[in-house]
Amino acid sequence: MIRKFYFLIVVISSLLSFPFILRYLIITKKSNFINNIYFNLPVIINNKKKCRNYDFLYKSLDETYSVSIINENGTLISSYNDKILRIPASNLKLFSTAYLLNKYKSSKNFKTSIFRRNSNKYYLLGSGDPDLSYSDIYKLLSNISYNKKINLNIFEINSKYYWPKGWTSGDKKFEYGAPITTLALNSNQSKYENIETLKRSIEKYLFNKYPSSSIKVKIVENSKKFYMKPSIELDSIRSNPLLSLITLANSESHNFTSESLFKNASNTWNDNNYFKLKNWLRNIGLNVANSSFADASGLSRNNRVNTKLIAEFLNKMKYSKDFSTYQSSLSIIGVRGTLAKRYSNSELQGKFVGKTGTLSNVFALSGYLFKDNKSFVVSIIQNSENIDRDTTFNLLKNIYKLEGCF
Template sequence: MKFALLPHGIFCATLALSVSLESLTAPVRAQAPLFPPSTQPKPLPQPPQTPAPTRPVQAPVNGGICPAQLGGTLDGIVDRLPASWSVLVQTQAARGTRQNLYARNPFTQLVPASNNKIFTTAAALAKLGAQHQIRTPVFGNTNSPDLLTLRVIGQGDPSFGTAQLNSLTQQLRQRGIRQVQQLIGDDTIFRGADYNLFWDADDRGEAYAPPVNSLMLNQNVIGEGAVSNPGNYFVGEFRQRLAGAGVQVKSSTLVKRTPAPPGEVELASVISPPLSRLIFTTNQDSDNAYAEALLKTLGRLQDPNSSDSTASGVAAVRSILTELGVNPNRFSMVDGSGLAGRNRASAEALVQTLQAMAQRPDVDVFRRSLPVGGVSGTLSNRFRNTPAQGIVFAKTGTISGVVALSGYVTPPNYSPIVFSIIVNSNHSPSTVRASVDSLVVALTRLRNC
């Protein structure tokens, strides 16, 4: 959803073929109840019949907001929108010197929507490094022109597309391969279900919620429908391109959960962009397929023998973030994207993650992956012509009943700020976004006094 989580509307803007659900123009789809019966929270306060959107707070011609005045200013905005809020605002500083500027239920765990991607991408960057790349190889039983088997081994590269498939084809052609008895798609790297078991049935199969397997091609999406059998889709497309290049394939078979035999010869390979680019796409576009692939990659590294790459990926994220100083009792994940309605996060956990990343040498990589207010990604149409334009770097999160925004702000007359705002309510997304944006604009007006 982008939460099931509406999926960012439900979030997603994917690379080439995914659909962005986080755009402000995306229609709001009727959905199943926000919370499963087993996790039903206390009923949310009912909103007014026709709530009026709160307009962003504009900076006065003279002056700004002193830190002592901030609480009253933000309380006024929050109190005008009855809802479940979790908010925390801190100065960005080294551990032990951070100052809480504002807090409203900072420990309360709400549905975070695509803010879940902050946990996933932060853990991936911390574990793998900005230069990490995913290499997809092709092996043959020999290196002769006529092969009994040609095996492409999927590595779960979410950026793998038609161009990469063409590259593999040309490499094989240049090596003199002319005939293949059997083309095999090896889909063994990721274990468990292709679809997250906690995703709403209405979301599965939509372009923003495709299956995520080891052999991904064009994010497993064709037009506006997700591919139902992505492994077979990959092998079929590969076979067509080989035939077009003069390489005859007599049969093709998708082999799942079957490791390659020893002794095969590598004949071709392609590599993904560096992780810095992969997390950029994940956060800027709020791409669910990318987020789930990164989660499963972490899971495979965490426990290669696990029967569920998603579950082991969640365990890996919790372990990595705990080492970074994030309280593991303040959030819970069941997916990497935030599409599932079972995810929970507090503003405190998100702020702790953002603070931890701000202290790392690769902070610029992480910060650049976040949309910029009024400039890029899922924030390109928000904060325009306000004091926040160009100085807010934050991850959005939107699905039915959920609006979230967490990131960094650098006020012109105050020190850098880290913030997280999560709202679960029955109000329209546009109404809630207006209040959230007003809070952020107010932060830009802070000054030392």
């Protein structure tokens, strides 16, 4: 009877202590197994602690700023206007590139391929490789054999999906606002190159190679890929691996790359809907109820998030099995990417990895700040007609210099 009593005590004690042990393991990140489970659960462990010395830093900020700071243990230690929805600019890429890593291995490649059906029907199909060149196209075309009649269908998306909603007519005139297409020569950086010029170049190549053949080159909507079946893949060009591509998207803030990668991962080449990104964030526990996601790059002015969401997301990414890959893709202050020219040869050099976001009337800075051998999450956004980047970077420096919490 006594044994049963002690056994019952042990069982009850274990049940009562289990939530505290689990919480401890999650906060301290002691178990990779538990970390991965927590990352994929639709919950966020919210801890708050008031650090008045951090809050004092906001005395010089006006209402156009929002700030969130989370410490090593996942505790929100300081915030300022952190629930106000802001335009995040390229800080939006922090979400979309993480979505990619959740879908694909970091070694994943994307193909541009040529297919053949019967003896004289060919199909050219791309996947938005940002480094695709004419030499790649000609290599694929070299697989076309002589025939009296040669038919080549070039698959491309409908032009109404070239740009996400919220990209301005002004943006579309520049390289950073290039159209997002599946067959994009050098990321569509040249306004003189498009699917029609590609078609003419292909026609010229084939006419020169087979002058006696009857050659038809046709552009077909990407949504009609079923025309290919049955067919065989003759050859393909593979993109750089995903790790290289998301580093281009995050570190160098390359809009085309972030958009084309997301289109592949979400299977949305034939629409401009980004609900899958929002749903994924909701499914891992983030509160996105009032947020708006209009693209994958942050160029759209229809995007709306708050710094609390960004900070909580970056903190939860620490539990992802892909975190080291994700973190390695970010800019490094004073070293690499869009942050390379800030605080080089200073105590802050190399101590912050993250993402900038820049549009007219918008500046954002979010990422991981390393201080006292600990990793803090910092998210700062300013939406204003009078953007002051120096104030944002000075705030980051002052956060780095603070010691303790009181």
